[in-house]
Amino acid sequence: MASDDGNTAINNDQVEWVPLTLTLVEYPKGDIIGKFLALISLAPFGIGSGFIALILFRRDLHTITFFLGTLLSELLNYILKHIICEARPIRRDIIYVEYGMPSSHAQYVWFFATYVIYFVYIRLQHMNNNTIIQSLSKFLILFSTLSMAILVSISRIYLEYHTVSQVLYGALLGFLFATFWFAFTYLVLAPLFPQIVSWSISELLLLRDTTLIPNVLWFEYTNTRKEVHARSRKLVSMKSQ
Structure with a gap:
């Protein structure tokens, strides 16, 4: 028994424990602003979780295509990172992708913010019968999404995960891809939604179309x-x- 315990201790000493790098965000110890921005930079993961919850409980085709757009945007970012191969400002051993151009966080949040703004101001013609409340609601959505996108972008620079140019190019790509994806969804995919929801597989999955x-x-x-x-x-x- 003693030898077994000894072997167990030796084996445990040889195990290398690593954090979940996808969600780990480093910040300077004791820096309150850095800690706040580190928490803000996790916004994309909260948005992704919200998408999954909405898709599971609402089964709306527009929500599904919106989420698909974020995945395609991330795929584009991954491809560009490995084509450009530009290093981050500082090297970190614990990081998901070693390249920093363009910033995936900036691209993600600006894709999301841009798409939401298009959706509210083009897709939602009538949010409320009261025009004052409708205008206020649209302003709050605009303000909150833009604030989130700006703060996440600042966090990536402040925490030295990206340079200013990497964040700006990521934001520009997010804006451009969201513009393309919203136009493609609105003009090409949305007219097909009534036909898609009539499919047997759509009825089985309880998919629905709320476009109209x-x-x-x-x-x-x-x-x-x-x-x-x-x-x-x-x-x-x-x-x-």
Whole structure:
């Protein structure tokens, strides 16, 4: 037993423990601003998780194509990184991709922000019956998405994961690819959605198309209220019998 325990101890000493590099973000110890920006730079992972949750629970084709666009943007970024092969400002042993041009974080958040702005100002013609509330809602969406994109971009420079040029080119690529993808979705894919949702596999997966509904939140809210009211009346009627 003693020898077995000794072997176990030796084997454990030989194990090299490494962090999950995909989510690890380093910042200067004791730097409050650096810590805040390190947390902000994790925004793409939160956005990705939100996409997965929306797709699982809403099954909307436009959400799926939006998410597909982010994946294609990341693929483009990965290819460009390995074509350009420009190093990051400082070398880190714990990092997902050693190259820094263009910044994948900047490209991701600016793709997301640009697409959301197009979606709100072009796709959502009527968000609310009250024009003041509608204008305020659009402003808040615009302000929050742009603020997030700007802060993430600043964080990549401040934490020395990227140079200024790497972040600017990433932001430009994100903007351009989001413009292309929104136009492609709006003009080419969206007209095909009614046909796609009629497929057997789409019905099996409960996929739906809400393109023609101007305000999805209001539509779902009013229809849920009607359904609950109808079921409540039916339940009361059954109890009275």
